[in-house]
Amino acid sequence: MSGGAVAMPGDPVVGPEQAxxxxxxxxxxxxxxxxxxxxxxxxxxxxxxxxxxxxxSYKSSRRHLKMLPSRGERVAQGPGENAGALDIGDGLLxxxxxxxHNHPSFxxxxxxxxxxxxxxxxxxxxxxxxxxxxxxxxxFGAFDHPRTPWLLGGVVAGIGGYGNCVGVPTVAGEVxxxxxxxGNILVNAFCLGLVRRDELLSARAHGxxxxxxxxxxxxxxxxxxxxxxxxxxxxxAESQAKRPTVQVGDPFTEKLLIEACLEAAHTGAIVAIxxxxxxxxxxxxxxxxxxxxVGIEIDLDRVPLREPGLTPYEILxxxxxxxxxxxxxxxxxxxxxxxxxxxxxxxVEIGRIxxxxxxxxxxxxxxxxxxPVGALTEDAPMYDRPAAPPDPVPAxxxxxxxxxxxWPDPAAVLRRLIASPNVGSRRWVYRQYDxxxxxxxxxxxxxxxxxxRIKGTRRGLVMKVxxxxxxxxxxxxxxxxxxxxxxxxxxACAGGTPIGLTNCLNYGNPxxxxxxxxxxxxxxxxxxxxxxxxxxxxSGNVSFYNETEGRAIxxxxxxxxxxxxEDVEARIGPFFQQAGDAIVIVRSARPSIAASEYGAxxxxxxxxxxxxDPAREKLLIDTLIGASGAGLIRSVHDVAEGGLAVxxxxxxxxxxxxxxxxxxxxxxxxxxxxxxxxxxxxxxxTDLFGxxxxxxxxxxxxRSVGPLRARFAAAGLEVFLAGRVIAEPRLIIGSVIDExxxxxxxxxxxxxxxxxxxx
Amino acid sequence: xxxGVVSFPGSLDDRDALGALRDVMEQDAVALWHRDExxxxxxxxVLPGGFSYGDYxxxxxIARFAPIMxxxxxxxxxxxxxxxxCNGFQIxxxxxxxxxxxxxxxxxSFICETASLRVENAATPFTRAARKGQILRIxxxxxxxxxxxxxDELDRMERRGQVILRYASxxxxxxDAANPNGSMRSIAGVANETFNVFGLMPHPEHAVEKIxxxxxxxxIFQSIIRSLHSSQASAV
Numbered sequence: 001m002s003g004g005a006v007a008m009p010g011d012p013v014v015g016p017e018q019a020x021x022x023x024x025x026x027x028x029x030x031x032x033x034x035x036x037x038x039x040x041x042x043x044x045x046x047x048x049x050x051x052x053x054x055x056x057s058y059k060s061s062r063r064h065l066k067m068l069p070s071r072g073e074r075v076a077q078g079p080g081e082n083a084g085a086l087d088i089g090d091g092l093l094x095x096x097x098x099x100x101h102n103h104p105s106f107x108x109x110x111x112x113x114x115x116x117x118x119x120x121x122x123x124x125x126x127x128x129x130x131x132x133x134x135x136x137x138x139x140f141g142a143f144d145h146p147r148t149p150w151l152l153g154g155v156v157a158g159i160g161g162y163g164n165c166v167g168v169p170t171v172a173g174e175v176x177x178x179x180x181x182x183g184n185i186l187v188n189a190f191c192l193g194l195v196r197r198d199e200l201l202s203a204r205a206h207g208x209x210x211x212x213x214x215x216x217x218x219x220x221x222x223x224x225x226x227x228x229x230x231x232x233x234x235x236x237a238e239s240q241a242k243r244p245t246v247q248v249g250d251p252f253t254e255k256l257l258i259e260a261c262l263e264a265a266h267t268g269a270i271v272a273i274x275x276x277x278x279x280x281x282x283x284x285x286x287x288x289x290x291x292x293x294v295g296i297e298i299d300l301d302r303v304p305l306r307e308p309g310l311t312p313y314e315i316l317x318x319x320x321x322x323x324x325x326x327x328x329x330x331x332x333x334x335x336x337x338x339x340x341x342x343x344x345x346x347x348v349e350i351g352r353i354x355x356x357x358x359x360x361x362x363x364x365x366x367x368x369x370x371x372p373v374g375a376l377t378e379d380a381p382m383y384d385r386p387a388a389p390p391d392p393v394p395a396x397x398x399x400x401x402x403x404x405x406x407w408p409d410p411a412a413v414l415r416r417l418i419a420s421p422n423v424g425s426r427r428w429v430y431r432q433y434d435x436x437x438x439x440x441x442x443x444x445x446x447x448x449x450x451x452x453r454i455k456g457t458r459r460g461l462v463m464k465v466x467x468x469x470x471x472x473x474x475x476x477x478x479x480x481x482x483x484x485x486x487x488x489x490x491x492a493c494a495g496g497t498p499i500g501l502t503n504c505l506n507y508g509n510p511x512x513x514x515x516x517x518x519x520x521x522x523x524x525x526x527x528x529x530x531x532x533x534x535x536x537x538x539s540g541n542v543s544f545y546n547e548t549e550g551r552a553i554x555x556x557x558x559x560x561x562x563x564x565x566e567d568v569e570a571r572i573g574p575f576f577q578q579a580g581d582a583i584v585i586v587r588s589a590r591p592s593i594a595a596s597e598y599g600a601x602x603x604x605x606x607x608x609x610x611x612x613d614p615a616r617e618k619l620l621i622d623t624l625i626g627a628s629g630a631g632l633i634r635s636v637h638d639v640a641e642g643g644l645a646v647x648x649x650x651x652x653x654x655x656x657x658x659x660x661x662x663x664x665x666x667x668x669x670x671x672x673x674x675x676x677x678x679x680x681x682x683x684x685x686t687d688l689f690g691x692x693x694x695x696x697x698x699x700x701x702x703r704s705v706g707p708l709r710a711r712f713a714a715a716g717l718e719v720f721l722a723g724r725v726i727a728e729p730r731l732i733i734g735s736v737i738d739e740x741x742x743x744x745x746x747x748x749x750x751x752x753x754x755x756x757x758x759x
Numbered sequence: 760x761x762x763g764v765v766s767f768p769g770s771l772d773d774r775d776a777l778g779a780l781r782d783v784m785e786q787d788a789v790a791l792w793h794r795d796e797x798x799x800x801x802x803x804x805v806l807p808g809g810f811s812y813g814d815y816x817x818x819x820x821i822a823r824f825a826p827i828m829x830x831x832x833x834x835x836x837x838x839x840x841x842x843x844x845c846n847g848f849q850i851x852x853x854x855x856x857x858x859x860x861x862x863x864x865x866x867x868s869f870i871c872e873t874a875s876l877r878v879e880n881a882a883t884p885f886t887r888a889a890r891k892g893q894i895l896r897i898x899x900x901x902x903x904x905x906x907x908x909x910x911d912e913l914d915r916m917e918r919r920g921q922v923i924l925r926y927a928s929x930x931x932x933x934x935d936a937a938n939p940n941g942s943m944r945s946i947a948g949v950a951n952e953t954f955n956v957f958g959l960m961p962h963p964e965h966a967v968e969k970i971x972x973x974x975x976x977x978x979i980f981q982s983i984i985r986s987l988h989s990s991q992a993s994a995v
Contacts, residue, residue: 157868157869160868160869161869164810164869164871164900164902165769165771165810165813165814166771167771167772167809250813251810251813252768252769252810252812252813252814252815253813255768255769255771255810256768256769343768344768430871431868431869431870431871431872432868432869432870432871433869433871434869434871434900435871436871436898436900436962436965436971436972437771437772437775437808437900437965438774438775439774439775439778439779439964439965439968439971440971441971442970442971453970453971568970569970758866
């Protein structure tokens with residue numbers, strides 16, 4: 001039977017043109033008519049348009065995401081629920097996910113970023129887990145682009161405004177500025193929560209006759225078509241007109257929802273639960289029914305509304321924030337209602353679970369929509385879009401000055417790098433985030449990966465978010481590998497063993513073969529790196545259409561890595577601790593000025609990105625963890641933007657003001673010297689400012705140097721005894737750099753506030 | 760001896776305060792609910808940090824009307840010890856249990872960082888375990904912590920010793936650069952005239968464990984514990 005649904009008063013006539021204006025292709029519209037055996041009502045057309053949007057259906061990405069490794073002995077929940085979960089021992093699961101909120105944040109930075117945080121929080125507590133930490137990855141246009149300060153200020157204030165008000169600490173992140181994002185910034189938000197293994201909740205509706213409960217804020221007209229018209233289309237000159245599709249957040253209600261939902265979860269009365277995120281009531285109801293293989297019927301007359309007169313179309317497509325949909329057995333509804341009432345939240349019965357496999361919506365006593373559940377979910381279109389490398393394949397990174405100077409003054413280069421918005425201190429950003437609430441933060445922002453203790457145990461969670469779009473622009477496969485490896489090395493530097501990851505895949509328009517090729521190569525890179533590092537991919541999000549007027553962002557897979565530390569007291573920090581300590585440098589391989597900050601500022605010439613072997617990075621990680629565990633290391637810092645010279649300077653920026661004296665032969669680090677282990681000669685420029693490979697700056701007491709060298713050399717890694725930590729706050733590198741560190745640190749600290757005129 | 764920590768809708772650091780009291784300071788502490796009319800048999804009330812009722816109107820402006828606030832006002836009038844931390848400080852000012860008000864930070868943005876605080880008066884129930892002039896390193900995290908009061912009121916408060924904590928540099932100098940939020944006279948914490956109600960923007964409950972960055976906040980809790988001990992001893 002094809003079911004029946006009737007037009008609501010005032011509905012426009014549905015036809016091919018209406019379908020096209022909803023972003024549905026002629027083939028998709030024909031498929032809808034075939035599925036229903038009739039022309040959809042206007043309400044149904046809206047429902048199909050959001051559920052079949054790229055944002056909700058993953059129609060271009062789904063077949064490729066299957067190649068990601070999602071199994072492992074710790075995996076308690078892989079992709080398919082609202083977030084993934086890893087077993088971290090002691091009966092606890094770490095539940096986490098990263099998600100994009102790019103387009104809303106570009107149009108309305110404060111609310112866009114704020115609701116991005118709100119959405120990812122709901123994905124976590126939907127699983128019954130208490131959110132304990134947030135991170136974010138932000139990509140802005142060039143700092144001197146006129147919109148950048150407004151976007152930066154709004155996004156950071158929005159993340160803080162929401163995160164601070166719900167009491168979840170923001171503990172780590174990354175911020176990048178590059179002209180490639182002038183027309184499409186990225187805001188990727190991560191959240192991690194903890195739940196007892198036996199209290200993990202599911203979004204799988206079951207039990208015919210069970211009640212569907214609507215909980216939280218009332219439904220308004222905000223965010224209608226956020227998922228379809230905003231998130232699943234490119235920007236153009238008209239995009240500012242889409243501002244009303246951006247939702248408005250209410251973190252206070254979110255805080256109440258967190259407490260109420262977790263209290264409700266403890267009762268065991270929740271059969272299934274899902275937040276009303278993208279595509280709101282429509283997606284939450286149809287997806288829960290689909291997972292459980294049941295039907296669902298809801299009555300829109302019972303939905304709490306912010307104002308009278310909302311049409312069924314508007315109610316179903318609203319993306320009003322801070323709303324949850326629950327399924328419960330009828331005899332436990334009162335118990336749940338009393339909990340939500342205690343927290344001053346709406347909880348209203350709006351429907352029932354049925355056995356007919358249909359998603360049926362009533363309004364005003366009539367059937368407004370009647371669609372097979374599967375048609376909205378697993379049977380939504382799936383595309384194998386054509387993919388082809390661009391012609392020519394990109395050969396060089398963003399080059400500002402074409403020629404590489406013969407031999408620039410390294411000290412001047414260092415000062416210039418330190419004063420770059422991509423290298424300088426992020427304090428202006430993270431100072432606006434509460435990083436302390438919940439009393440778990442052992443290492444907060446500003447020091448690489450974050451470390452949180454797990455109360456009631458000796459253990460800690462380590463987490464970091466990383467990406468490497470410049471490398472991805474040169475090679476989307478190796479760039480993705482670089483991002484996975486960098487996040488894992490950061491976690492290992494803090495003492496954590498990487499155990500799993502979540503990814504946010506930000507790309508351009510998938511209908512273009514070159515973008516699809518970037519995407520597939522990126523997924524392959526993440527796959528190969530995740531397999532080599534034994535870090536399953538437990539959750540993720542795809543964001544396509546990140547382009548403006550045909551200009552796509554560089555491929556930007558963002559990786560959030562989670563690790564576990566057995567004894568949180570034994571964590572290791574990035575800063576030098578004691579004058580006289582040896583400085584040992586370890587590299588997985590030779591870096592390159594391709595895809596480096598140096599390259600972006602001074603030109604990369606003919607430098608090219610070299611292949612990265614994730615197995616070798618795994619060796620570096622394992623050897624580092626072994627050496628830390630054996631107590632051989634006093635501090636370790638992972639070199640990132642700016643390269644080795646910047647990394648050594650950053651290692652000096654701790655609370656104790658120390659310096660470093662590094663020996664540097666005139667022809668580069670000489671790894672073939674009598675006692676330097678294996679390696680090869682490198683030119684100084686690449687040594688000092690190259691990026692793209694794991695390079696560790698380690699400080700250690702003299703007695704550790706022999707064992708450290710032996711361990712890293714045995715793993716086939718390059719290891720150099722490079723110099724010493726000195727009491728005087730100077731950075732001395734061979735005969736080419738001799739800088740006062742307090743001057744460098746001042747440059748480093750002033751970068752962002754200085755450029756914003758806020759000193 | 761028993762502590763009560765109030766939870767308003769939107770309180771955030773209530774669990775942290777309870778944890779600091781129970782797990783670190785080994786105190787008997789109970790959670791109090793904003794709708795409670797009675798405080799039960801508590802000896803000290805803590806109003807924790809957070810965004811009570813979302814702070815959408817003015818920080819603390821709604822919370823002061825919560826049912827429990829009547830009992831807290833009576834408790835304070837009877838000499839009971841009350842400490843308001845951050846949002847709790849804002850609520851106490853709104854409830855006129857403390858002088859002055861807290862407005863948006865000079866930078867107009869939220870600030871989370873460790874502050875250096877100079878103890879201006881160590882002869883209070885909240886600071887008796889400290890030395891006058893001692894520097895405490897305790898984190899702040901707020902968007903509206905700029906303390907204001909009329910100049911003549913501030914003069915009176917200074918004379919009476921009601922200014923308990925002031926932002927200072929690490930070496931104890933009170934300088935504008937060390938004043939993170941632009942508070943008048945760098946004020947970080949004040950008491951009422953009878954020294955049984957205390958409000959401060961810094962979070963002592965976030966400075967009780969070395970692994971989380973420092974222990975100077977214990978000095979505040981230890982001061983209160985000593986005060987409660989001596990008052991109980993004198994009552995016996």
